[in-house]
Amino acid sequence: MAMPPGRPWAELQHDLLVAIMTRVGAPDLLSGGAPRACSSWRAAARDPLAWRRVDLRDWAALTSGRRAAGPGPSGARVPVHAALAGILDVAATLAEGRIEAVLLPEFADEDHLLFLAERCPNLQYFSLPSTCMTYDQFCKAIGELHSLKGMAVDESLINYDVLLHVHQCCPDFVELKVSALYVDEEMASVICNSLPQLKKLEIPSSDMPASAIITFLDCLEELEYLDISGYETSAISSVVLEKASRLKVFLWNSKFELGEFVDCSNCGEHNINPGEPCKCMMEHKVMDWLAGPA
DSSP, rough: OOOOOOOOOGOOOOHHHHHHHHHHHHHHHSSSSGGGGGGHHHHTTOGGGGGGGEEOOOOHHHHHTOOGGBBBTOOOBBOOOOOOOOHHHHHHHHTTTTTOOEEETTTOOHHHHHHHHHHHOOEEEEEEOOOOOHHHHHHHHHHHOOTOOOEEEEEEOOOOOHHHHHHHTTTTTTTEEOOBBBBOOHHHHHHHHHHHOOSSEEESSSSHHHHHHHHHHOOOTTOOEEEEEOOOOOOOHHHHHHHHTTSSEEEEOTTTSSSOOOOOTTSTTSSSSSBBBHHHHHHHHHHHHHHHHO
């Protein structure tokens, strides 16, 4: 079978090239292959639509080969905070105010968020892993992001007044992702009371009792998507599953349940670990073994 004649990559339609650039990512758009390609590819890499989502989490890939993170004119290295500010400035300039989502690296701080609030008024989502954020500066930035629909933050920002400020300043806010080691019923109540219109909630790899999960399911009436996967111990009971049946998506597979033993509803939620299964489950396993093959 004869192969169709080849066509130069440079002849791809601009709209298609821009769509490709949105999947390439910031490292390649800024310092990778795109700026070194043909004129049509360079034009697509500079199109504001290619910069609607800016992922800066892979800082090592982003800064390799970029002078902003390397030696400066005097031979000294530019601090990473200044380098990130420079890259955000480039991205904001190229996007012409159309940035919709920004995923920041771990060392990003309140100054970078304030910069986004000033230069990206249409920002709809941001990810800010920082654990050292002051409430005042965070709220100041949120006050400028009226189009914000969602964010991913550390548990240090899960405070009633802070989240209520988000709710008041951002009427379309419906999505929250939290990085937390442990979420109790009190923290769950803070989230529910301050952000009652949440439709998507993600708290992966967190230890969470059944009471906290039930709080989310009972209080967040508009919730459609709940991700509590990857936790160390299981708190999934028939009651939780029944209440979660109304959701469109419920992700709850745990590291514990991927092992040999499963949780026992008769035992406390924090008494179980993969190396020491609960007494009820041990007795069940022993009785199965004594009974022999069916």
